[in-house]
Amino acid sequence: MSSPTMDLLRSEPMQLAQLIIPMESAHRTISYLGDLGLFQFKDLNTEKSPFQRTYAAQIKRCGEMARKLRFLKDQMTKAGFSPSSRCSFDTRVTLDELEVKLGELEEELIEVNANSDKLQRSHNELLEYKLVLQKAGEFFHSAQSIAAAQNHEFEANVMGEVSIDSPLLLEQEMSVDPSKQVKLGFVSGLVAREKSMAFERILFRATRGNVFLKQVAVEDPVIDPLSGDKIEKNVFVIFYSGERARMKVTKICDAFGANRYPFTDDIAKQYQTISEVSGKLSELKTTIDVGQLQRSNLLRTISFEFEQWNLLVKKEKSIYHILNMLSFDVTKKCLVGEGWCPISATDQIKNTLQQASLDSNSLVGAIFQVLQTEESPPTHFRTNKFTSAFQEIVDAYGVAKYQEANPGVFTIVTFPFLFAVMFGDWGHGLCLFLATLYFILREKKLSHQKLGDIMEMAFGGRYVIMMMALFSIYTGLIYNEFFSVPFELFGRSAYDCRDSSCRDASTVGLIKVRGTYPFGVDPKWHGTRSELPFLNSLKMKMSILLGIAQMNLGIVLSYFNAKFFGNDINIWYQFVPQIIFLNSLFGYLSLLIIVKWCSGSQADLYHVMIYMFLSPTADLGDNQLFFGQKYLQILLLLFALVAVPWMLFPKPLLLKKQHQERHRGQAYRPLYSTEDSFELEIQSDLHGHEEFEFSEVFVHQFIHTIEFVLGAVSNTASYLRLWALSLAHSELSSVFYDKVLLLAWGFNNVIILIIGIIVFICATVGVLLLMETLSAFLHALRLHWVEFQSKFYEGDGYKFYPFSFASLSEDEE
C-alpha cells in the first residue's frame, strides 16, 4: 500500500539534465533561464583558473562598469541624491551602449569635480588675501599714524634724545647716510594659530632676532585653501633686512604652511587691491555656483536610471559567470551545460529553451536531455512564506540528505509548542501576539524597506513568533497565569476549607471537595506555601512525558526513512531494538508516572527505577503500584539488556555479507579487449568506490549504539529544561507583579503608582518579553536539534541554489 506523498516531508525529486545550446542563442537562453530560476548549473570547467576561462574578458568589462557605477553612486550620495526606485523599462540599453555612456559620465564628472576643486581653492586663497589686506592695512595705518605723531613730537624737540619706543619707520628716516640705508622688506600672510608660537620662535632663532613679527588674530576660522578645513589663523607681517633673511623667512613660512600674500605700503594701491579682490571673489562665487548647479543636474538625471543600469550590469556579470561554467562540444559550435532541476519543472524549462531559440532567430533549437547518475542530487523543498522560516531553522543545523524525512514538518508545530511550555503565560503571549500581528499586517510595506539587523531577523521569523505566541496563550491558560495572576475561568476551583471557619487553612491546608478543575492548574494554588512542591512535581513529570513522546516520534521517523530507502537492515536491527530499549526503560517510567497519578499512590518512583536495576528481584513493598509489577520489571530489564547487543552486532555482519554477495560475481570477469579499456576503467572505478572496511563499519556501529544508549538517559534528563525554564519564568513574573506593582499599589499614592507601573512595564518587556523569549527560543531549538533530530536525521545534503536573477538582488553588498 503506497501512501500519497506529503508536501515538505521529502525533497522534491530532482534530475540531472544536460543542455546543448547553439552559440548564437546561448546568451539569451541563459538570460531566460535566469528569469525562470529553476536550474542549478554545475561547473564543468573546475580545472581552469578564472583567467583561463572563455568569457574572462567580458567579466572584466562588467567589473569595470560596476566600478564606474560605484563611483557614480558615491558622487550621488555625496550630493545628497539617492537612486530613485522607480525603474523605467521603456529605454532598454544594451551592455555596449551602457559601457560607452558610463565612460563618458565618469570622465565628465571627474572633470567637473577637478574644475570645481580648483575654483574653490582660488576662492579660498582670495578670501585669505582679502583678510591679509584688511588686517595688515589696519596695522600699517595705525603704525603710520603713530609715526606721524612722533614726527611732530620730534620736530618739536629738535635736540631731544632718541626715544627708545620710536616707531620703526621713524628710525628708518633718521638714518643719516642714504647710501647705507638698508631697505626693510616685509612679508605678510596667514599662519595657523596653533603653529604661531612655534613660528615666532623659529623665526627669532633662525634670524638671530633680526626680524620683527607682528601678529593679529582673525576672529572667525578661515577655510584653508589646501586642506579645505576651517582653521583658526593669524595674520602676520614680518619685517626683515637683507637677502639672506628674506630667504630664511620664506623657507620658514613654507615649512609652516603659512600662505604669503603681496602687500603694498601705498594706501591708494591698497584700496585698489581690496576692491579688485572683492570683485574677483564675487565672480568666482557665481562661477562656482553655476558649476555646482550643472553637477547636480547631471547627478539627478543619473539617479533616475541608476537602479536599472546597476541591475543590468549585475545580470550580465552573472550570465557570463554561468557561460564560463559551460563547456564547448566537439564541433565548437555549441555550448554544453549540466545541471540539476526539479523533475516537475521539466516542461517549463523546455518551453523556456524553445522561446529563447525563437527569439534569437537561431536555426537549431536547444536540446534538453536527462542524464542518469549516481551522484546525490541537491535537496529542494517547496516552501511558502509561512513554512520557509521553519525550514531555515532546520537547515541551520544541516540540510537534509536527498529524500530523507524532513524534521521541518513536525517542527512547525512542536517547536512553538515546546517554546510555549517554557514560556506559559497568556498575558505575555498576548503581548507577543499583538507585536507580531503588527509585523504580519504590515508585511508588504516592511519587506521592501531596509530594516536594521535585529529587526530583519524578527521580521523574517514573524510567523514562527506568531505560532509561539498562540501556543503560549494556550499553555498560559493551562498554567493559569496572566502576568502571574490566576483566574477562575473554567469552573469552580476544586479546593476549599475543611470547615466553615477556615482555621486550618494555613497549617494543614484545604481539601479537595469538588471534581478536578476542568482546564489547567487549579487557581487556588497560586500564592500558597505548597505551590512550588506541587508545580515542580507536575512540571518535571510533564517534561519527561513530553520528552519521551518526542523521542519516540524521532525513532518512528527513522523507521519511515528506512522503509522509504528499502533498508531492511535498519528496520530490524536498528529501529526495533531502539524502540524496545527506550520504551522498556523510559516508556515504563512514563507508565509508572501515569499510574501513580491515576491511583493516587504514594510510591517513590526514584526508588522504583533505581532498584529495578540494583536489585530487580527484591520485593517492592510500599512502592508497588499494580499487581505483577516485579515480574514486569524483570521482563523489561531483560528486553533492554537484549536490545543492546541486538543494536550492536547484527548490522555490521549483515552489511559485510551483503557486500560480499554483491561482488561475488565480479571477482572473476571475462577479459575485455583493449578497445573497451575505457569501460574497464569505469568498472574498476565503481568497484573501488564500494570498498568495505569491516572494522570501520563495526566501530561506526559501536559508536552509534553507545550514543543511543547513553543518550537515552541524558536526552531524557535534558528535557527537564522544560520544567526549569517554566519555573524561572513564572517566578520572575510573580516577583515583578508582587514586589513592584502590588507594592506600588499599597502606598495609595498616585505618583508612586505611576512609577511602579512604568517600572513594571519596563521590567516585563525587557526581561520577560525579550530575554525570556530568546532564552526559551534557544532551548527549544536545542531540544529539536539535539534530542529530536539525533534519533533519525542525517542532514549531510546540500541545498538547491538555482541560477535566478531574483536572488541577485538579495545578494547585494
Added chain:
Amino acid sequence: MGFFVTTLIFVAIGVIASLCARICCNRGPSANLLHLTLIITATVCCWLMWAIVYIAQMKPLIVPILSEE
C-alpha cells in the same frame, strides 16, 4: 467523567479544524496531507498537555496550604 468528555471535545475540535482547512485551502493531495498532519500534531500536543495537568490533579498527594496573610 470530565476526562473523557473533554478528550472527546479535543477530538471534535481537531476534526472541525481539519475540515475547515480542507474547505478553505484545498491545494492538492500532498498539501492537504501536510495540513492534516500539522493539525493532528497540534491537537495531540495540546491534548497531551491538558491531559497531563488534569490527571496530575485528580488524586492529589499534597494540598494547598495558604500562606500567612
